[in-house]
Amino acid sequence: MYYPYFRGKQYDLITIRENAELLASSGFTPIVEPVKEALNGLKRTLDTVKDAGGELILIVNPPNGDHAGDSEAINSLLDNDFADYDKFLVGVHLSEATSLGEIASLCEAHKNRRVALIHAGFSDARGLAELIKKHPEDTQHIFLEQFCGKLYRKHFSDFKRILLRDGFKKRQANRLHPEVETFSDLHATYMDEGMNGFGDFLIVGDEFSETGGPAYSVAIHITFIDRNKDDEMHIYHFKSDRYDTPTDPAGKFQEALNKLCSEVENSASQVYKTEAIDEFISLRNRGHFPGLGYVKKLSMQHHIETLSNYFQLSQG
Numbered sequence: 001m002y003y004p005y006f007r008g009k010q011y012d013l014i015t016i017r018e019n020a021e022l023l024a025s026s027g028f029t030p031i032v033e034p035v036k037e038a039l040n041g042l043k044r045t046l047d048t049v050k051d052a053g054g055e056l057i058l059i060v061n062p063p064n065g066d067h068a069g070d071s072e073a074i075n076s077l078l079d080n081d082f083a084d085y086d087k088f089l090v091g092v093h094l095s096e097a098t099s100l101g102e103i104a105s106l107c108e109a110h111k112n113r114r115v116a117l118i119h120a121g122f123s124d125a126r127g128l129a130e131l132i133k134k135h136p137e138d139t140q141h142i143f144l145e146q147f148c149g150k151l152y153r154k155h156f157s158d159f160k161r162i163l164l165r166d167g168f169k170k171r172q173a174n175r176l177h178p179e180v181e182t183f184s185d186l187h188a189t190y191m192d193e194g195m196n197g198f199g200d201f202l203i204v205g206d207e208f209s210e211t212g213g214p215a216y217s218v219a220i221h222i223t224f225i226d227r228n229k230d231d232e233m234h235i236y237h238f239k240s241d242r243y244d245t246p247t248d249p250a251g252k253f254q255e256a257l258n259k260l261c262s263e264v265e266n267s268a269s270q271v272y273k274t275e276a277i278d279e280f281i282s283l284r285n286r287g288h289f290p291g292l293g294y295v296k297k298l299s300m301q302h303h304i305e306t307l308s309n310y311f312q313l314s315q316g
Helices: 009-018 021-025 040-051 072-081 100-109 124-134 149-153 249-264 275-286 292-315
Strands: 002-008 031-033 056-059 088-093 115-119 138-145 162-165 180-184 199-200 218-226 232-239
Touching: 002 009, 002 162, 002 292, 009 021, 009 040, 009 292, 021 292, 031 088, 031 292, 040 056, 040 072, 040 088, 040 138, 088 100, 100 124, 100 180, 124 162, 124 180, 138 149, 149 232, 218 249, 249 275, 249 292, 275 292
Parallel strands: 002 031, 002 199, 031 056, 056 088, 088 115, 115 138, 138 162, 162 199
Antiparallel strands: 180 232, 218 232
């Protein structure tokens, strides 16, 4: 039902590994776009997801990073190390430059696996629907909302369909984020859209970059579901007070962390008290700065835990 989209960076993969059991038990299916040349971390992640009995979509033709244009190493990892595990789906990324012939070749190369076609700029919906109509049970379609209107998605109404919305607003300096803003309502409305599931890019956003810039302002991004607004999801941006220079990230983290803890320790707060929130409070109490990558990991974990709790309550 929920399909979080991860780029295969270090802390993205760690987030999946540390939450593999929760993802599996919640029926969540992570999508992974490998962007780093070394695949050791990816393999450990796949092993952990397999041990948890979880499902995962691995993009074999990633558009970004070290494997863009050459998927041989990813194909080898999937075919040689996980040939016996059928809960790993082949993800095929469809950009405006992708041809029907390329799609056919990739599907043929992985004909023994289920395929997830990720629509991200491809336009020949009619031609693609004709190409794959013989195997609707083995093919699912993931639509990046900014590229796929309803008329485009309509061509695949006989297939399993998932809609991805980037709830994290366009990347900007941390200090320019508002204190709180709307994130998404897809978790509550995806069935109204005629979809079988939904997804997002967690608290990172779709925009890809190899590395982050210097942190003039440190921000902690925390999502929550507002029960007073029809269960719409919002996001807090807890920001440091200082932002003039890139110095003292540890001190700036404590400034942002104090604001987060003040919010979650308020009895009226709608932020779900996840294990990730407990860790943030522990970091505040210890006065410890674990690095910005770890902070991002905790925010992603909190997002997953929040959605898992939402569906547990909805189904209970």
